[in-house]
Amino acid sequence: MGMAADSQFHVLAVDDSLIDRKLIERLLKTSLYQVTTVDSSSKALEFLGLYEADTPNPRIPSISPNNHREVEVNLVITDYCMPGMTGYDLLKKIKESSSLKNIPMVIMSSENVPSRISGCLEEGAEEFFLKPVRLSDLHKLRSHIMKTKFKDQNKKQEKLEKQEKPEKQEEKATFLSPGVQEQEEGQQQQQQLLQQQQSSNNKRKAIDEGVSS
Numbered sequence: 001m002g003m004a005a006d007s008q009f010h011v012l013a014v015d016d017s018l019i020d021r022k023l024i025e026r027l028l029k030t031s032l033y034q035v036t037t038v039d040s041s042s043k044a045l046e047f048l049g050l051y052e053a054d055t056p057n058p059r060i061p062s063i064s065p066n067n068h069r070e071v072e073v074n075l076v077i078t079d080y081c082m083p084g085m086t087g088y089d090l091l092k093k094i095k096e097s098s099s100l101k102n103i104p105m106v107i108m109s110s111e112n113v114p115s116r117i118s119g120c121l122e123e124g125a126e127e128f129f130l131k132p133v134r135l136s137d138l139h140k141l142r143s144h145i146m147k148t149k150f151k152d153q154n155k156k157q158e159k160l161e162k163q164e165k166p167e168k169q170e171e172k173a174t175f176l177s178p179g180v181q182e183q184e185e186g187q188q189q190q191q192q193l194l195q196q197q198q199s200s201n202n203k204r205k206a207i208d209e210g211v212s213s
Helices: 018-030 041-048 087-096 114-122 141-212
Strands: 010-014 034-038 075-079 105-109 127-130
Touching: 010 018, 010 041, 018 034, 018 075, 034 041, 041 075, 041 087, 075 087, 075 141, 087 105, 087 114, 114 127
Parallel strands: 010 034, 010 075, 075 105, 105 127
Antiparallel strands: none
């Protein structure tokens, strides 16, 4: 896909560092993505429509991601080390959400800790980038977004097919019923003709026997 297609993809970038946040925003925009930046995991959850149970949003009585997420997010890229809720915690919360778990997530960190990297990947992160993030790193994002888009399209198609299947079966039954009825009527008429023919043969036989006697 070209420029127009990539610019339709929306990335949510999460980093408590203003410098790093500005850098990742610039790189993403250079890569033709739409970008929203926030400085904490809690603000990322709020943007996505999720709120922590112990700190509910007072303006919204219920928690429903589908109702409150006005802009579709195609990918979340977050720093690992942040005060309060870490990027790892954010990853777990998103993957635990039934409505958000399919959003691809990428973790960034300035520390190369193998156990941290493997832990994030095991929890469902698509990539783990070491800072400073380079433009070549961001080239990997598009494949994860497209893979998720393809899965979502297949699920929607399967859902539509399941909804249409009973209707088609009903239409098929309705369409075939007159033919089936005609076939049954034809069989009944054939049986009646056979019975009439057999009765006629019996009468003829009886007449022949009476004449001969």
